[in-house]
Amino acid sequence: MKNIKIVIGFIALIIFGACNEDFLDKRPLDKVGSVDFFKSPKDLEAYVNQFYSFDVVTSIWGSDYSTDNQISRDISTLLEGTNIIGDAVSPNFNQVRSINYFLDNYKRIEENAELEEYQQYLGEAYFFRARIYFNLLSTYGAIQWYSNEVGTESEELYKPRDPRNVVADNIIADLDKAAMYLTADKTDGASRINKWMALLLQSRVALFEGTWEKYHNGTPFGVNDSDPDKYLNKVVEATTAIMNSGLYDLYSTGEPNSDYYHLFNLRDYSSNEEVMFWRKYVPELGKGEPWHNWSKNYRMSTVDGHSVTKGMADSYLCTDGNxxxxxxxxxxxxxxSDEMQNRDPRFYQSIAPPDAPWKVGDGTTQNWSEVYDKLNSGTEYHSPSGYILRKSYNENLIYHAYNVEETPGIIYRYAEVLLNFAEAKAELGTITQDDINISIRKLRDRVGMPNLVLADITIDPEWDFPDLSSRINEIRRERRVELLAEGFRLFDLRRWAAFDEVIVGKRPKGFLASQIGENPYPVDEDGFLDPYQDIIPNGYAFKIDRDYLNAIPKSQLELNPNLTQNPGWNE
Structure with missing residues (x-):
């Protein structure tokens, strides 16, 4: 019974949820999992299809809440430093068990099929195991690596954590295998994973681990025998392969004042040169998702408390590149409107300007000025900072229907490849102007901004990371601007060990309160919205010696005495 509890609790599903004892007596996937199942490539395809519906392939729109980019009415408990062990959720491993079942048993079809007939599905299995484990690594740090299906009576259930760099190495090795087996065709980007998606994920994992080891070195979150450059060189290798493939490029129609905005509200990405992987939504087949209703509800009809911070708005350069x-x-x-003049066009393509269309339909057009006129006048129009996110929004009413939203979701896009490449080269200290020209320059060319010239970077007294080089600061700024609201900022701040620099002791601000009428929020001495002034007068209290990783529940530590708690959570 003790073994069963461990499987239920600590070796459970990465999509957090209940599990019962009956499940432990069944194969990972009831409807296809039996000792006789894997007989043909179609069987393998049917099995791996289950993982396409999990969060390993959700859209990029994770938002940037719990960071310095976006805020809502409610303060993040992570940033406030008020999370407790009692709130902790157990690391869940059932997806690991399910994918290991596949990898342990797929060879059953060797008598009936050649490798080339099923290698795509084998590659997908390695990809999914890597993605599942990356979720665990980024959330909990060092974790047990299981390369085979673990039975309910196995002593392996009681094994201690493997070092985080060992886990990272295994993830990267899985993605090498995935890239070897997966198709090298671009495909339509919405059906099956290909080689280039595996390499993009590999660059993301390697960048995460490389910078984590570099910036957490010497702290309780560091690792023994760390080797950041090993991972950063892997980023360069993976991204260079994608760039050299010639299959992808940035989406551009030659309209710098609108291309970035329109990229995120297109109806189809089948032939899009930038979107590497995306998800279709077909309402009549019931394939919509709550994310789409969320998008419609708070940006089509109301603001509903969501907004972008002044710090984010200030990060946009002027049109001279300074x-x-x-x-x-x-x-x-x-x-x-004044604030948006002479600024990087991504500013007004990401944050709603008053004169931009808000609703278009039935021969009429409403502008965002109508929303700003009502801002903070009632609960549904509350925007703590005043800046309203526009990115990914489509103002055409014909494309929106309650509960059957059909807007497609971007999962991976080529811009991340360019950003990962540039950042890894900068962290290695090997970046050249030629490297910038094939990466950052392409992002800036799309919106008509001047290129980043390494020999001529203007010192910014407001840099978030004044102790780092100007090159790293500007590449991090480019990443922040390009990837706003795509769910990357929290991971970035964690891997950079940057919460002490941009979060602790600070409060998020908004635009000048004088721009709106009724206002329920406090303002600072300069008249800017200061929504959390009364709640956290001393600023955020994120615990830098604890909150970079989630806690392991005490019950799991009791069940497995070989487990250890994450730093700072034993107090």
Missing amino acids: PISGNPLFKGYTTL
Whole structure:
């Protein structure tokens, strides 16, 4: 019974949920899992199809809440430092068990099929195991690596954690195998995973681990015998292969004032040169998702408490490629329209300007000015910072229907490849202007911004990371701007060990309160919205010696005496 409890609790499903004892007596997938099942490539395909519906292939829209990019009415408990062990959720391993069942048994079909007939599904299995384990690694750090299906009576259930770099190495090795077996065709990007998606994920994992080991070195979150450069070189290798494939590029129609905005609200990405993997939604087949209703509800009809921070808005450069500090091109904060003048076009393509269309339909057009006129006048129009996220929004009413939203979801896009490449080269200290020209320059060319010239970077007194090189600061800024609201910022701040620099002791601000009428939020001494002033007068209290990793519940430590708690959670 003790073994069963461990499987239920600590070796359970990565999609957090209940599990029962009956499950432990069944194969990982009832409807296809039997000792006689794997007889043909179609059987393998049917088995791996289950993983396409899990969160390993959800859209990129994880949002940037619990970071310095976005805020809502409610303060993040992570940033506030108020999470407790009692709130902890157990690491869940049932997906690991399910995918290991596949890898342990797929060879049964060797008598009936050649490798080339089923290698795509084998590659997918390695990809999914890597993605599942990356979720665990980024959340809990060091974790047990299981390369085979573990039985309910196995002593392996009581094994201690493997070092986090061992887990990272295994993830990267799985993705090498995935890239070897998966198709090298681009495909339509919405059906099956290909080689290039595996390499993109590999670059993401390697960048995460490489920078984690570099910036957490010497802290309780570091690792013994760390080797950040090993991982950073792997990033360069993986991204260079994708770039050299010639299969992908940035989406552009030659309209710098709208291309970035339109990329995120297209109806189909089958032939899109930038979107590597995406998900179709077909309402009549019941394939919509709550994310789409969320998108419609708070951005089609109301604001509903969601907003972008002033710190994020200030990060957009002026059109000369220099920061706003001391720049004569910057027109000040008097109005949002003033603030957006002479700025990187991604500013007004990501954050709603008053004169942009909000609703278009039935021959009429409403502008965002109508929303700003109502801002903070009632609960549904509350925006703590005032800046309203526009990115991924489509103003055409014909494309929105309650509960059957059909907007497709982007999962992987080529812009991340370019950003990962540039950051890894900068962290290695080997970046050249030629490297910038094939990466950052392409992102800036799309929106008509000047290239980043390494020999001519303007010092910004407001850099988030003043102790780091100007090159790293500007590449991190580019990443922040390009990937706003795509769910990367929390992972970035964690791997950079950056919460002490951008979160602790700080409060998020908004635009000048004088721009709106009724306002329930406090303002600071300069008149900017300061929504959390009364709640956290001393700023966020994220615990830098604890909160970079989630806690393991005490019950799991009791069940397996070989487990150890994450740093800072024993107090």
